[in-house]
Each structure stands twice: as structure tokens, then as C-alpha cells.
Ligand SMILES: Nc1ncnc2c1ncn2[C@@H]1O[C@H](COP(=O)(O)OP(=O)(O)O)[C@@H](O)[C@H]1O
């Protein structure tokens with residue numbers, strides 16, 4: 024059964040059609056890669072799914088798609104608030120890592136349990152047993168998620184502020200934070216950007232493990248073709264806001280349109 | 296590794312400079328700044344106004360101190376050179392007092408020019424404070440020539456001493472600064488010390504230390520200075536040591552230590568007011584009142600990151616709710632012709648029966664509603680917009696209380712009077728009457744609320760809610776993507792802040808016995824904000840220190856502090872302090888961990904970058 028079904032999605036910024044009518048679906052347990060040249064609309068596509076289209080105040084820039092529907096587990100989530108979408112089970116990372124830099128590693132991940140916990144002001148003030156139990160649960164869960172990345176983010180790292188982490192560790196922490204929202208569907212926006220080959224290889228293995236061991240369904244935007252090859256069940260190619268190809272890695276990588284889109288864009292960039 | 300080595304070569308070239316080389320640019324700048332500062336302080340009337348308060352008898356009044364600390368500090372700053380991280384400090388030597396001397400001379404010259412100017416022209420129409428008395432003070436009752444010698448040479452000498460301070464090694468400087476600061480603190484806090492010693496029946500001590508007409512006797516000043524210096528020498532590194540020991544402690548003994556500290560503080564809170572005299576208790580009650588509001592605003596601004604400039608509104612709501620419910624002459628209870636028809640208000644503030652609790656409940660409820668009413672429309676705004684709109688709301692609330700339209704309930708400009716004392720009058724066993732006439736009772740009243748406020752904000756900060764606030768403060772968009780309903784989280788912060796402020800309002804109503812719109816001006820919001828910022832946003836200990844230092848020493852908007860003489864210049868000092876703190880130490884006197892991380896993020900990021908580069912190398916090695 025399809026976990027996520029998107030029909031006819033459109034979004035323009037001013038005159039620019041960032042997304043021009045995309046149909047898209049993800050089945051449960053799938054890993055789907057979304058690729059395409061820079062500016063193809065991949066991040067905007069993620070923003071639309073997670074309810075985070077930028078709102079710039081003017082009426083044409085409302086934080087919702089201009090057209091189309093997004094259904095998650097059969098429910099229409101178009102126009103819902105980001106927190107609501109997260110609660111329903113979609114989590115994401117950001118292309119330019121966005122951690123809570125001054126909170127500790129552990130706190131960063133604990134925050135993500137927000138929609139999975141419920142203790143309010145009274146429980147907190149009275150320190151009820153339910154409150155204590157939930158706090159312990161949140162902490163344990165956070166440590167468990169961080170443990171998924173081996174020894175990199177555990178032990179003395181727990182209490183370090185996020186900004187002291189190395190670049191690769193920040194990326195890992197951001198993924199951990201997304202995982203800690205206990206999602207069904209995970210959206211990763213260029214998770215290997217800026218990583219060296221060894222770290223990239225390691226993360227490739229991790230993405231596969233997240234599906235195999237944790238049963239997550241994953242959509243990943245990726246530039247590194249080797250990663251795309253090693254993780255994808257299916258690849259979707261975007262260009263100028265439309266889907267130009269879809270299929271297995273082999274199919275897509277030999278597709279004429281795709282090659283043209285990449286090469287064509289390269290020559291485009293030379294001219295103003 | 297090459298990166299780390301580079302600065303050391305630079306440092307060795309630095310050290311080779313001739314020792315008499317003065318950094319003229321810096322010296323002249325400090326001299327000019329110092330001169331400007333001295334002229335300013337004299338011209339706004341601070342010098343004259345504060346001359347009446349003796350500090351060290353017979354040589355120094357507070358007036359002279361407010362002017363002549365400037366060349367000393369300017370001299371020190373002129374001599375002190377900025378050392379870049381990783382570089383060796385520049386060679387010390389004769390150049391330091393020389394730089395100080397020059398800066399001091401320049402400052403003195405500026406002040407003398409003001410004197411000469413005053414002597415030659417009559418400019419009081421424009422500069423109100425340039426009075427003959429000031430001229431007399433500046434010339435030391437002599438002529439201009441004498442004034443030249445005294446002012447220029449005097450501040451030159453002070454500047455030189457300041458410069459010499461920079462030559463001293465760290466430990467020596469510590470002792471000197473310790474001696475100076477202790478002396479002035481003991482002199483400034485005279486009122487408090489006298490009050491305390493009288494409280495415990497040791498008038499003899501105060502008679503010995505302080506002059507009959509106020510101020511430290513010079514002999515005791517020397518003793519105090521020596522004591523202060525010794526204390527500074529002995530305590531060197533103590534805070535550092537105790538911090539290391541604290542972090543190294545196991546959880547179990549640490550818990551015992553915290554518990555012991557808590558018991559001590561609690562006992563002090565209970566028993567100290569009994570020993571202390573009325574003046575100190577009054578001061579502490581005011582400190583507590585603003586601490587209460589500071590703690591509330593700390594939740595809103597420090598934890599949730601919402602800059603609320605209309606915070607006084609909730610204070611007013613708490614005070615008015617108490618007043619309307621308890622005053623026998625609350626406008627709603629008056630007869631048709633405005634005559635007094637009742638002996639008592641709707642409720643008494645009796646905490647041994649149900650009525651006191653009903654008043655408290657009503658105050659909290661109304662505050663929560665006010666929090667929602669003010670919060671809801673502004674909650675979707677970010678940053679500056681939020682600040683401006685809350686500012687407007689604060690004014691709206693005050694004007695509503697002032698308006699004729701609501702005068703039948705709130706009494707308009709007359710306000711509501713005759714708010715009864717709180718406590719219990721019915722029971723014979725315990726007689727606890729909380730009234731403004733007895734500052735001690737008010738202190739206890741405040742202390743209970745402060746304790747609640749501290750507990751609540753401490754617990755909240757270490758919970759799911761506190762983490763959500765912190766995340767929201769750092770990156771609202773991402774916080775939302777992580778499942779935090781930011782509208783709810785913000786509203787909650789507003790409501791809790793409003794409730795804590797309404798506690799303050801209730802205390803205020805009982806303390807003063809009447810409420811008027813005039814007590815709830817914008818200034819209150821600003822002063823509470825300054826308390827939070829100067830103390831250390833997001834940190835409970837910081838807010839406590841902020842309230843003690845600012846409200847205790849300078850006083851609140853209408854409440855006097857220890858330095859009552861400063862009343863006229865209170866706002867000036869508040870403003871100057873705020874600007875200084877924002878520029879030099881934005882994390883406050885007692886910074887919260889994450890706040891100081893936030894503000895020094897970039898510096899630390901560089902360090903972190905270096906560290907992580909090394910760490911990545913380690914990673915590589917480990918995997919090979
Ligand atoms: N907030 C915005 N306002 C205006 N234009 C935007 C905004 N966000 C994205 N765009 C435009 O939409 C297009 C798609 O951007 P994006 O989704 O970031 O591409 P990709 O992630 O594929 O590189 C780009 O041309 C970009 O300039």
C-alpha cells in the first residue's frame with residue numbers, strides 16, 4: 024500500500040514555477056531517491072510535504088501548495104501545520120544542517136520526542152511519577168537513537184553543545200533528531216553533502232539499516248550517484264519542477280532525458 | 296599543527312618592542328573619553344548632588360568619587376593592552392603609568408576647561424546644572440589657577456596610579472582592586488550595616504567604623520581596605536576551585552551539598568529578617584517584588600525567547616484584581632451617591648480561611664486570561680514585531696485602568712485605596728498580619744511567592760516544556776518541524792509569565808495598600824527587563840543577582856535603593872548599565888550556560904573547528 028501519495032502538486036514563487044504538477048508516491052518500506060540538477064525543486068518538494076513552504080506574507084506566497092493534494096496513510100495532510108505533520112509520522116532533515124546549536128547533543132534529540140510525550144505544566148511542577156517516568160523514557164529513547172550511530176554521538180558527547188560537533192557528526196545528529204520523532208516516513212535532504220568518501224559510504228550503510236532494521240520508509244534527495252545506486256529501490260528525477268523520469272537506478276541512469284537534463288543544465292549555468 | 300604554531304612567532308616579535316613605547320592612539324582615546332565622562336558627570340549635576348554624602352571622612356564624598364573614578368579607570372585602560380588569544384601579553388614597564396598619566400592629565404584638563412568656561416560665562420539658562428556651587432566644588436573654593444593645578448595634576452596622578460595598576464602582576468592587582476572595592480562597598484552600604492548592627496545590638500561597632508555624620512572614618516577606611524585586600528588575596532582562585540570540585544563530585548554527595556545549601560538559604564530567609572532592621576527589610580521586600588517579576592519575565596524572554604515589553608500589564612492586572620476584590624471602598628461597592636456602605640471588601644486576604652486563597656485563585660485566573668488575551672494576537676509575530684505590539688498592549692492596559700469608562704470598577708486616576716492587610720486576624724494563636732507598615736511581614740510574603748516562582752521556573756526549564764522553549768528560541772521553524780506546537784508553547788510561556796507577574800501585583804497591592812494607574816507605567820516593564828538582562832537571561836541565579844544589585848542598590852522605578860542619593864540619576868545609570876552590558880557582557884552577570892554559548896557562538900565555533908579538525912584525524916586513525 025502506498026504510504027504517501029501526491030497528486031498534481033504545484034507551487035510557484037512569483038513567476039517561477041518551482042514545482043509544476045508532480046505526481047509521486049512512496050510505498051511502505053521503500054527507499055526512493057529524488058535526484059535532479061540544482062534548482063530543480065527538490066527541496067521545495069520536501070518543504071511542501073513537511074508543511075514548511077516559506078510564507079513571505081503576500082497572498083501568493085502562502086505556506087501551502089498552489090494546487091494538488093498530499094495524502095499520508097490515506098489522510099489528506101495538505102496545509103497542515105509542520106508540527107501536526109510530524110506528529111502523524113513524517114520527519115525530515117535539512118539540506119543546510121539546522122540543529123539547535125546551543126543545546127546539547129542529547130537535548131537536541133530529546134526535543135524531537137515532543138509530539139510523542141504529553142506531560143504538561145502540572146506534572147512538571149508536581150514531579151508526578153508519570154512525569155518522571157516519561158522523562159526517563161524520553162532520555163532512554165534519545166540515547167537509543169544516538170546509539171544507532173555507533174560510538175560517535177554517545178558518552179561524553181551527550182552533554183556537548185551541538186555546535187562543537189564536526190560537520191559529519193552534525194549531519195548524523197540531525198538524522199538522529201529526525202529519527203527520534205518516531206516517524207514512519209523519513210525525508211533526508213542531501214544527507215551526504217560535505218562528507219568525505221568514507222563517511223559517505225558509512226551513511227549509505229546506515230540508510231539501508233534504517234529501513235531493514237527499523238522498518239522506516241525513506242525518501243532521500245541525493246547528489247552522490249554511488250549513494251543513489253546503493254540505497255534506492257526507485258529513483259525519481261526532477262528538472263525545472265517536473266518529473267522527467269522514474270524507475271530503477273539502471274533505467275534512470277541510462278535515460279536520455281536525464282542525461283540531457285544534467286548536461287544541458289551544465290551548459291545553462293555558463294550563460295547568464 | 297602549523298596553525299597552532301603560527302601565533303607564537305608573532306608573539307616573539309611583539310615582546311621585542313621598546314618598553315617605553317606608549318600606545319598613543321589608545322591613550323589619547325581614553326583621555327578624551329575620560330574627559331568627556333568627567334565633564335558629563337559634573338554637568339548633569341551628579342557631582343554637586345552627591346557631594347552631600349560622605350564616603351571617607353574627611354577626604355572623599357560620593358560626589359568626588361563619581362567624578363574621580365573616571366581618570367583612574369581611564370588611566371588603567373590606557374595602559375592595559377588588548378592581548379589577542381594565543382599571543383603573549385606585551386611587555387610591561389614604565390610605559391604603562393606614563394600612558395595612564397597622559398590619559399589622566401587629558402581628563403583633568405577637560406574638567407578644568409569646563410571650570411574655566413563656567414567661570415567666564417553664565418550659561419545656566421541652557422545648562423541648568425552649571426551652578427555656582429558646582430564651580431565652588433570644582434575650584435575647591437579657590438581660584439582658577441589653583442583649580443588647574445588641583446584638577447589636572449590630581450587626575451593625572453589618579454591616571455598614573457591606574458596605569459601603575461596595569462603593571463602589577465595579576466595577584467597584586469587582585470589585592471589592590473579588592474581593597475578599593477571593599478572600602479567603597481562598606482562605605483556605600485553604610486545604611487545596611489548600621490541597620491544590621493543595630494538589629495543585633497552592636498551599635499558600638501557602627502559608631503566605631505562610621506563617622507557620626509555618615510561616611511567611613513579614615514582610620515577605619517584603612518582597616519577595611521586592608522581586610523578587603525587580604526580577603527581578595529586569600530580567596531584568589533576560590534571560585535574556580537569550588538567549581539572544579541563541584542563538577543568532579545559524585546551525584547550523591549552533590550545532592551547532599553545542594554540540600555545543605557538549600558537549608559542554609561531557607562534558614563537565612565526565615566531568620567535574617569528578624570535580626571535585620573526595618574530599612575534592610577524594606578529594601579529586601581522591594582528586591583523580592585522585582586525578583587518575582589523578573590523570574591516571570593525570565594520565563595517569557597529568557598526561556599521562550601519572546602521579547603515582551605508590556606510585561607507591566609500582568610503586574611497591574613494582579614494588583615487591580617486584588618484591590619477590587621478586597622478593598623471596602625472598591626468603586627463597585629460604594630453606594631449610589633458614592634458613599635461608603637461596607638466595612639469590609641468582598642473578600643479578606645485571610646490565608647487561614649478560604650478567602651485569601653479565593654483572592655489568590657482569582658488573581659491567578661484573571662492573569663491567565665490576560666495572558667491569553669494579550670498572547671493570542673501577538674503569538675504569530677516574530678522578534679521586533681512582538682516587542683512593539685506587547686509594548687502597545689502594556690500601555691493599553693494602563694490606559695484602560697485609567698479610563699473614565701472603566702472608572703466605575705477601577706476608580707480611574709484615583710485608583711483603589713484601603714486594600715486591607717493580608718494574613719490572619721481571626722486566630723489568636725498566630726498573629727501574622729502582612730501589611731506595608733511592617734516591611735518584615737511583606738518580606739516573608741514576597742519570599743513565599745519568590746520561592747514558588749523559583750521552583751516553578753526551575754522545574755519547567757528542565758522538562759519537556761523547557762526543552763521545547765529552548766528549541767523554539769534557537770530556531771522556531773525547525774522546532775515546529777520537530778513536532779513542537781509553537782503557538783501553544785508561546786501561549787504557555789505568556790500565561791506562566793503573566794501568573795508570576797500577578798503574584799507580584801498582589802504583593803504590591805497589599806504592600807502599598809492602594810493601586811493607581813500611575814504605578815504601572817512602561818518604566819516598570821523596562822526596569823524588570825533590565826534586571827533580567829543585567830543579571831543573566833535564562834538563568835534563575837542571574838535574575839536573583841540582577842534584582843539584588845539593581846533594585847537593592849539603585850532602587851525600583853519609585854522604590855528607593857541603598858543609594859537613595861542617586862534617585863535622580865537612577866534611569867541614567869540603568870540606561871548606561873544596559874548599554875554597557877549589551878556591548879561588553881550580553882550574557883549578563885551570571886550567565887546561563889546556553890545563553891553564553893549563544894552569544895559567544897562564533898568565537899567558540901572557531902575553537903570547535905580547530906578541535907573537530909583534530910578529532911576527524913583521530914577518526915581516520917581509529918578506522919585504519
Ligand atoms: N522561498 C523561496 N522564494 C523564492 N524562490 C524560491 C524559494 N525557495 C526556492 N525557490 C526557488 O525554487 C527553485 C527550486 O529550489 P529548490 O527546491 O531549493 O531546488 P533544489 O533543492 O532542487 O536545488 C529555485 O529556482 C529557487 O530559487
Ligand SMILES: [Mg+2]
Nearest residue numbers: 065066067118
Ligand atoms: Mg535543495
